[in-house]
Amino acid sequence: MKRKEILRKYEARPDNLLYILHDIQDASPYNYVTEEDMEEIADFLDLPYSKVYGTATFYSMISQKPRGKHVIRLCDSPPCHLMGSESILDLLRDELGIDVGQTTPDMLFTLEITSCLGVCGVAPAMMIDEEVYGNLNPKKLRKIIKDYREGII
Secondary structure, three states: OOHHHHHHOOOOOHHHHHHHHHHHHHHOOOOOOOHHHHHHHHHHHOOOHHHHHHHHHHOOOOOOOOOOOEEEEEEOOHHHHHOOHHHHHHHHHHHHOOOOOOEOOOOOEEEEEEOOOOOHHHOOOEEEOOEEEOOOOHHHHHHHHHHHHOOOO
């Protein structure tokens, strides 16, 4: 979906800013919002560019740089950390061949850390795109990554 089509879905009200940013990012093949996107959103909502940019850079779920098709967010809250998120991170680094903040060369995955996913009962946990995976262990993690690589998920 193109930027103009997304904007047409909304009333030109400032309270729609975050929804618009999310929709434009989701429509981007590389999961990010460009400077051009933010300029057009500012014009559409009759807001200063600085307001749109400030909002986009404040929220960690909005990216201003290209990311992979699938964004992996590993939770590193205290419960997840105590339940082994550090070893899950090491395994993700090995499986993907990248570090936190990087994207695989095939543009399939970007690895990020988040402070909390709100699913402490299934720690350690991660989110891939909008799907949450909990009670992670090496076997389960490898299967999840394999299924994404093969397009099963």
